[in-house]
Amino acid sequence: MPELPEVETVKRTLKQYLVGRKIIDIKINYDKIIKYDNKRFIDNLVNQTFNDIDRYGKYLIFKFNDYSLISHLRMEGKYFLQNDLKHLTKHDHIIFSLDNNQYLTYHDVRKFGTMELTKKGQEFRLDSLKKLGPEINNPNIDLSKVYNSIKHSNRSIKAILLDQTVITGLGNIYVDETLFKAKIHPETNMNELSFERFKSIIFSAQKVVEKAIKLGGTTIRSYQSSMGVDGRFQNELNVHTLVGKECSVCNSIIKKIRVAGRGTYFCPNCQKKESL
DNA sequence: CAAGGGCCCTGCACGC
DNA sequence: TGCGTGCAGGGCCCTT
Structure with a gap:
């Protein structure tokens, strides 16, 4: 049950490993995680490089050259960086192949998590983000x-x-x-x-x-x-x-x-x- | 409009 | 042991 502190921890951890890495392939084993169209998701993200990882509330925002990937972990979503795919389980739903021969896998036992793609800079026009209130950890909250x-x-x-x-x-x-x-x-x-x-x-x-x-x-x-x-x-x-x-x-x-x-x-x- | 309930999904803790 | 049942929950959608 990741809340803001857990998502912040995930963001900081992933950022160390992913910034500068390019996605060379994506495999989707369970597609209800992805909002809208899988094919467009793959086509748009392949060859994109992780430039930054951000967070708003409980949402992770992976920033690429042209697109942003908004990911919500819901109850049990987790990302893992793996050197090979020998230990995949039925709960590993999405696999990103990276340009350094590593894999970023998305693991979610309850399949509640969501991923949504948007053009860079348009993140807060998404229904999911635009209605959110100010963040609890913002010291200048009105x-x-x-x-x-x-x-x-x-x-x-x-x-x-x-x-x-x-x-x-x-x-x-x-x-x-x-x-x-x-x-x-x-x-x-x-x-x-x-x-x-x-x-x-x-x-x-x-x-x-x-x-x-x-x-x-x-x-x-x-x-x-x-x-x-x-x-x-x-x-x-x-x-x-x-x-x-x-x-x-x-x-x-x-x-x-x-x-x-x-x-x-x-x-x-x-x-x-x-x-x- | 506000508020509340069902739904999604799986593993686990129960009771018999 | 093995089965059925209920519970956990964030956000979306529908109903009242």
Whole structure:
């Protein structure tokens, strides 16, 4: 479940190996990953060179000479750089042959990931990117603008923080950890939050994300960021996945409920519902 | 329009 | 042991 910190780790890792490499061939084993036309995807990318790798929210943006490849890892998407194809599995769906005899493979057990091609410079005209809100790790985020757009919403604060069109980058893990740090119940309604309170929650999110990026993201379940790189933020989790364990602050038992359709972990003593 | 639910997909943890 | 069932979830699409 790569969120902004994990995708940032993937970006940094891949960038070291891929910039300057040219794609000489592409094999697609499972084509629902690719949006639109496979043939055009291959024709346009072959002979293109990786010039840079960028990221916006949870999206990776591979920049080539003429095109950009926008990749979303969703739940379990991973890239690996391989010297040969002896260890391919049924989960390796797309294979890029590079000009140094190496292969970049895209591995995705649940096949949820997406890849989308666009002309360079047109990235933010894509439906997927153009509706995204500001990034959570942007220190200059205009919070009064964000707040004014959602202050009357009766959705939960958890649903708001998961909504990528409000602010982008947070997923289920970091929302749970943010709400614990901010000491607020995940089901608290957005319209019960003052601007000051909302700001304090966003600051908590920014601290959580900043630390997670420093530690290379979170490795839980089967998730490794990419190239076998493990994150270390899982050692910093206070509530997520910890149902039945004691709260590190007050020793109450961590609960798990469903909020906004997501498994949600919180401390019932530290995190109370709030109202104006 | 806002909000919520189903869907995509597979592996794994269960219960019997 | 082996089968069936339910669960996990980000974003898109559809319904209310």
